[in-house]
Amino acid sequence: LAKTTQPISMDSYEGQEVNITCSHNNIATNDYITWYQQFPSQGPRFIIQGYKTKVTNEVASLFIPADRKSSTLSLPRVSLSDTAVYYCLVGVMFSGGYNKLIFGAGTRLAVHP
Amino acid sequence: NAGVTQTPKFRILKIGQSMTLQCTQDMNHNYMYWYRQDPGMGLKLIYYSVGAGITDKGEVPNGYNVSRSTTEDFPLRLELAAPSQTSVYFCASTFTTTAYNEQFFGPGTRLTVL
Numbered sequence: 140l141a142k143t144t145q146p147i148s149m150d151s152y153e154g155q156e157v158n159i160t161c162s163h164n165n166i167a168t169n170d171y172i173t174w175y176q177q178f179p180s181q182g183p184r185f186i187i188q189g190y191k192t193k194v195t196n197e198v199a200s201l202f203i204p205a206d207r208k209s210s211t212l213s214l215p216r217v218s219l220s221d222t223a224v225y226y227c228l229v230g231v232m233f234s235g236g237y238n239k240l241i242f243g244a245g246t247r248l249a250v251h252p
Numbered sequence: 253n254a255g256v257t258q259t260p261k262f263r264i265l266k267i268g269q270s271m272t273l274q275c276t277q278d279m280n281h282n283y284m285y286w287y288r289q290d291p292g293m294g295l296k297l298i299y300y301s302v303g304a305g306i307t308d309k310g311e312v313p314n315g316y317n318v319s320r321s322t323t324e325d326f327p328l329r330l331e332l333a334a335p336s337q338t339s340v341y342f343c344a345s346t347f348t349t350t351a352y353n354e355q356f357f358g359p360g361t362r363l364t365v366l
Contacts, residue, residue, distance in 0.1 A: 173354075180359075180360070180362075181357075181359060181360070182256075182342045182344070182357025182358055182359060182360055183295070183342075183355075183357050184357070185354035185355065185356075188354070226294065241294075242287075242294035242295040242296070243294045244292070244293060244294050245294055
């Protein structure tokens with residue numbers, strides 16, 4: 140299983156761009172990179188997923204370099220409502236029918252006024 | 253669609269009591285999961301199911317049991333509750349057609365064992 144390393148916490152201010160980097164040095168060829176967001180007292184919510192290069196949706200962008208040993212979640216112009224825990228996950232979800240996704244401790248992002 | 257629903261939202265148990273956490277999804281998803289999340293930690297997989305009648309253990313199955321008699325429901329049974337089972341329990345589901353599909357999570361059940 141590919142292990143991920145991400146900062147424990149980050150602080151930002153409203154209107155700034157936030158970049159959260161995740162390291163996954165032993166990522167396998169078939170692994171996807173996925174980010175989830177979790178607000179207090181709620182279940183995690185899917186944000187974005189990618190395999191290589193850059194992926195963008197209405198919420199965030201995901202940058203993946205050619206070697207895929209790291210990835211960066213970019214949140215443009217954050218607001219107070221973006222305060223949450225962000226999880227980076229690496230894995231193939233249903234190889235052999237088993238969920239190989241591991242949720243680590245995540246990155247606690249605090250957005251200040 | 254209501255998505256993934258869980259009941260109850262909160263529960264306090266005494267040591268040795270038993271209970272069932274309910275989980276229902278209305279998205280016709282074939283895969284369902286139970287996770288637990290301890291304070292300040294990530295989620296740990298307890299059990300999962302790939303379809304009605306098929307279940308398997310995750311990372312931390314001890315002290316729990318599951319069943320999957322229908323596509324919609326995936327109850328989690330706690331037998332002989334212990335303080336170590338104090339946690340927030342999340343149910344999730346997904347529909348698998350490719351190597352990866354996003355998981356949809358329920359709102360969680362906060363369980364305290366005293």
